[in-house]
Amino acid sequence: MTVFDPRDRVTLADVAAHAGVSVMTVSRVVNDRPGVGEGTRVRVQGAIAALGYRPNIVARGLKARRSRTIGLIVPDVTNPYFPEIVRGAEDVAIAHGFTLLLTNVIEDVEREVAALEAFEDRRVDGVIACSPRLVSERLEELLERHHAAVIVNRRSRPDIAGSVRIDHEQGMRQLIRHLVATGCRRLGVLAGPVHSFAARERMLGIDRETREHGLDLPDERIIVSAPTVDGGEIAARALIRRDPEVDALVCFNDLVAAGALSALAELGIAVPDEVAVVGYDDIPFARMFTPPLTTIRAATYDLGRHAMTMLLERMAGRGRGVDIVLQPELVVRASTRHRLAAPSGGVISL
Amino acid sequence: MTVFDPRDRVTLADVAAHAGVSVMTVSRVVNDRPGVGEGTRVRVQGAIAALGYRPNIVARGLKARRSRTIGLIVPDVTNPYFPEIVRGAEDVAIAHGFTLLLTNVIEDVEREVAALEAFEDRRVDGVIACSPRLVSERLEELLERHHAAVIVNRRSRPDIAGSVRIDHEQGMRQLIRHLVATGCRRLGVLAGPVHSFAARERMLGIDRETREHGLDLPDERIIVSAPTVDGGEIAARALIRRDPEVDALVCFNDLVAAGALSALAELGIAVPDEVAVVGYDDIPFARMFTPPLTTIRAATYDLGRHAMTMLLERMAGRGRGVDIVLQPELVVRASTRHRLAAPSGGVISL
DNA sequence: AAAGAGTTCGTTATCGTTACCAGGTGCCTC
DNA sequence: GAGGCACCTGGTAACGATAACGAACTCTTT
Numbered sequence: 001m002t003v004f005d006p007r008d009r010v011t012l013a014d015v016a017a018h019a020g021v022s023v024m025t026v027s028r029v030v031n032d033r034p035g036v037g038e039g040t041r042v043r044v045q046g047a048i049a050a051l052g053y054r055p056n057i058v059a060r061g062l063k064a065r066r067s068r069t070i071g072l073i074v075p076d077v078t079n080p081y082f083p084e085i086v087r088g089a090e091d092v093a094i095a096h097g098f099t100l101l102l103t104n105v106i107e108d109v110e111r112e113v114a115a116l117e118a119f120e121d122r123r124v125d126g127v128i129a130c131s132p133r134l135v136s137e138r139l140e141e142l143l144e145r146h147h148a149a150v151i152v153n154r155r156s157r158p159d160i161a162g163s164v165r166i167d168h169e170q171g172m173r174q175l176i177r178h179l180v181a182t183g184c185r186r187l188g189v190l191a192g193p194v195h196s197f198a199a200r201e202r203m204l205g206i207d208r209e210t211r212e213h214g215l216d217l218p219d220e221r222i223i224v225s226a227p228t229v230d231g232g233e234i235a236a237r238a239l240i241r242r243d244p245e246v247d248a249l250v251c252f253n254d255l256v257a258a259g260a261l262s263a264l265a266e267l268g269i270a271v272p273d274e275v276a277v278v279g280y281d282d283i284p285f286a287r288m289f290t291p292p293l294t295t296i297r298a299a300t301y302d303l304g305r306h307a308m309t310m311l312l313e314r315m316a317g318r319g320r321g322v323d324i325v326l327q328p329e330l331v332v333r334a335s336t337r338h339r340l341a342a343p344s345g346g347v348i349s350l
Numbered sequence: 351m352t353v354f355d356p357r358d359r360v361t362l363a364d365v366a367a368h369a370g371v372s373v374m375t376v377s378r379v380v381n382d383r384p385g386v387g388e389g390t391r392v393r394v395q396g397a398i399a400a401l402g403y404r405p406n407i408v409a410r411g412l413k414a415r416r417s418r419t420i421g422l423i424v425p426d427v428t429n430p431y432f433p434e435i436v437r438g439a440e441d442v443a444i445a446h447g448f449t450l451l452l453t454n455v456i457e458d459v460e461r462e463v464a465a466l467e468a469f470e471d472r473r474v475d476g477v478i479a480c481s482p483r484l485v486s487e488r489l490e491e492l493l494e495r496h497h498a499a500v501i502v503n504r505r506s507r508p509d510i511a512g513s514v515r516i517d518h519e520q521g522m523r524q525l526i527r528h529l530v531a532t533g534c535r536r537l538g539v540l541a542g543p544v545h546s547f548a549a550r551e552r553m554l555g556i557d558r559e560t561r562e563h564g565l566d567l568p569d570e571r572i573i574v575s576a577p578t579v580d581g582g583e584i585a586a587r588a589l590i591r592r593d594p595e596v597d598a599l600v601c602f603n604d605l606v607a608a609g610a611l612s613a614l615a616e617l618g619i620a621v622p623d624e625v626a627v628v629g630y631d632d633i634p635f636a637r638m639f640t641p642p643l644t645t646i647r648a649a650t651y652d653l654g655r656h657a658m659t660m661l662l663e664r665m666a667g668r669g670r671g672v673d674i675v676l677q678p679e680l681v682v683r684a685s686t687r688h689r690l691a692a693p694s695g696g697v698i699s700l
Numbered sequence: 701a702a703a704g705a706g707t708t709c710g711t712t713a714t715c716g717t718t719a720c721c722a723g724g725t726g727c728c729t730c
Numbered sequence: 731g732a733g734g735c736a737c738c739t740g741g742t743a744a745c746g747a748t749a750a751c752g753a754a755c756t757c758t759t760t
Contacts, residue, residue: 009473009716011715011716011717012716012717012718013716021739021740022739022740022741023716023717023718023740024718024719024739024740024741025738025739025740027717027718028718028739030717031718034737035737035738035739036738036739037737037738037739040738040739054467054470054471055471055716055717056412056471056473056715056716056717057471057472057473058408058411058412058417058472058473058715058716058717059412059715059716059717059718059745060716060717060718061408061717061745062406062408062409062412062715062716062717062745062746062747063716063717063718063719063744063745064717064718064745065745067408069451069472076437077427077433077436077437078430078433078434078437078634080428080430080635083427083428083433084428086427086452086454087426087427087428087454090453090454094453094461099451099453099468099472100451100452100453101419101449101450101451101452102436102450102451102452103440103444103449103450104436104437104440111444117404118449120404121404121405121406121407122407122408122419122449123359123406123407123408229634258635258638261638262637262638284428284579285430285608285635285638285639287612288608288611288612288635288638288639288640289635289638289639289640290638290639290640290641290642291640292640359746361745361746361747362746362747362748363746371709371710372709372710372711373710373746373747373748374709374710374711374747374748374749375708375709375710377747377748378709378748380747381748384707385707385708385709386708386709387707387708387709390708390709405746405747406745406746406747408745408746408747409715409745409746409747409748410746410747410748411715411747412714412715412716412717412745412746412747413714413715413746413747413748413749414715414747414748415715
């Protein structure tokens with residue numbers, strides 16, 4: 001009895017020998033190319049089935065200089081915001097016969113560089129980078145070395161990469177407007193990573209909208225938070241300690257808001273009566289929080305779909321320079337006060 | 351000015367020409383192998399840096415028949431249970447210079463087969479399958495064609511794949527024991543996918559533990575639910591309609607429990623006073639639910655770490671036939687009644 | 701000074717596939 | 731019946747990297 005060793009895979013040559021033809025003929029049959037007689041085609045197909053031949057994509061990739069693989073960089077799949085993007089991108093990729101090389105970079109710039117270089121070494125056909133933290137100059141330098149690239153949630157030079165993003169400034173403006181309309185005046189901000197483009201855009205929205213409402217937002221009421229539940233918990237405690245009078249916490253994303261909710265609960269501060277809380281992203285669990293979270297919803301799955309579709313187009317050499325901007329939507333839940341219940345201008349006492 | 355075309359990558363030959371040596375010498379320098387004089391080594395390194403050479407992993411893989419890539423199959427990254435496993439596996443993989451090929455199979459057997467075949471075509475060095483739905487026979491047939499494999503959350507023939515799993519029977523028994531101790535008697539079950547090994551093991555635990563307590567669990571109080579929030583919501587409504595007298599819902603996982611909590615809230619049924627709810631997995635958000643969810647926690651990140659470590663060992667030819675079983679832990683939160691507050695034997699009236 | 705040992709470096713063949721070109725067969729046309 | 735034109739089919743050379751072997755060179759040793 002012979003043991004099956006996966007290292008000794010069936011090759012074109014094996015099939016050719018079995019069918020009594022040349023490797024080229026088999027190659028033509030495998031790739032459904034013309035130039036093979038009906039009789040031999042059937043015979044070769046029989047041999048392929050009999051030996052269980054499967055083409056070696058590595059060898060094919062070496063020859064063709066294409067790997068039918070796409071690299072996808074994500075800050076952290078553990079953040080429920082990103083899996084939706086992954087799903088959207090993957091569904092499109094698989095439908096076109098591509099496979100995904102996924103890398104989490106854990107909000108770490110070094111790992112981002114390493115991931116882009118690893119993709120380069122593997123000769124991926126294209127790259128999608130989600131919410132990259134790298135400075136533009138370095139990022140562009142690395143993306144330029146790829147055949148095609150798309151950046152999610154950040155603007156980019158159209159000759160280097162396409163971009164698909166959400167209008168975070170408008171999203172934040174909607175949240176601030178809602179908070180103001182429900183009577184909040186003394187806002188606290190749990191901001192995101194400084195190097196994050198999305199964080200800067202959101203901060204811009206906060207800044208402009210508060211200014212337009214004539215609200216004061218001093219630096220001591222802005223705290224940088226890690227974009228995680230734990231980060232939000234720590235940041236919220238710090239902010240409350242600095243200024244116990246805040247009546248709303250504007251959080252970088254829903255995870256940070258989740259942490260803030262935990263912290264407020266433990267501090268015995270009522271949400272939204274004493275302090276309102278808003279998140280960003282509308283992750284699937286935002287509606288399950290205690291209380292359910294007011295937040296901004298973007299079509300995340302579509303973000304992934306668009307990104308992959310655009311990448312495939314750019315890989316095919318078409319549609320250079322596209323920049324898709326999706327508009328987000330305000331989702332009001334119980335973590336902010338009801339519009340009518342809030343007499344403007346002050347904190348409601350219990 | 352010449353435009354940089356990523357298709358014309360720098361090769362060993364280019365470096366060799368630039369340094370005035372043969373390709374073999376360059377290859378030796380790149381791979382840090384002996385047999386190169388100090389002077390030439392420095393000169394070659396200079397050429398590598400000057401041209402920005404990066405080895406072509408595809409070509410290397412063809413020759414070496416190893417791709418330094420590992421295929422990872424996950425039912426759905428959208429379920430927060432799995433990203434933790436991915437992270438655990440990825441951290442170990444990256445530390446060893448491997449890259450992950452990730453595929454979501456969306457609880458679909460066909461996509462599972464397709465993914466395993468795609469991995470085969472790409473000549474991955476090993477495969478990790480999380481909670482596979484395929485029947486054992488077919489799964490083993492496909493895994494056998496890979497150099498090395500590890501199955502997560504399911505037992506397997508040790509010669510074909512290693513396994514790392516959680517003792518789901520014990521986990522479920524703990525939950526049932528807790529429910530019984532807090533006075534629940536008329537349990538309803540929102541069971542998971544029929545083809546899921548984990549679902550069967552959990553069902554076994556429910557079955558045995560209820561039997562040992564002399565409880566009755568008729569078929570009409572068991573409903574199969576899709577392992578998602580929406581699935582849980584639908585299933586919970588259906589179960590309550592069938593039997594409005596249930597005093598506890600045992601859910602396949604935390605997502606299903608989240609759906610059940612939503613349904614109960616909308617039906618105006620108090621949790622845990624009228625109906626207690628338990629989940630399974632302790633996803634990061636379980637503590638944020640309304641009310642926070644009593645569930646079973648397993649070291650998910652470790653599950654991924656162990657799986658990858660075991661896979662690397664099997665790839666190296668060591669440690670065949672390992673089967674790691676992790677014991678889960680009961681996490682009591684507010685979705686179940688307090689032990690003391692529950693007079694045994696009946697439903698508490700409001 | 702010659703032989704031996706050790707080092708440095710290059711040549712060749714190969715991994716599995718496909719592009720390109722050349723050879724062969726049958727059939728139609730004038 | 732010879733030339734021409736389709737159509738099949740096969741040989742060869744790449745794609746980029748490396749293992750194995752062997753040549754050339756340096757240095758030591760007797």
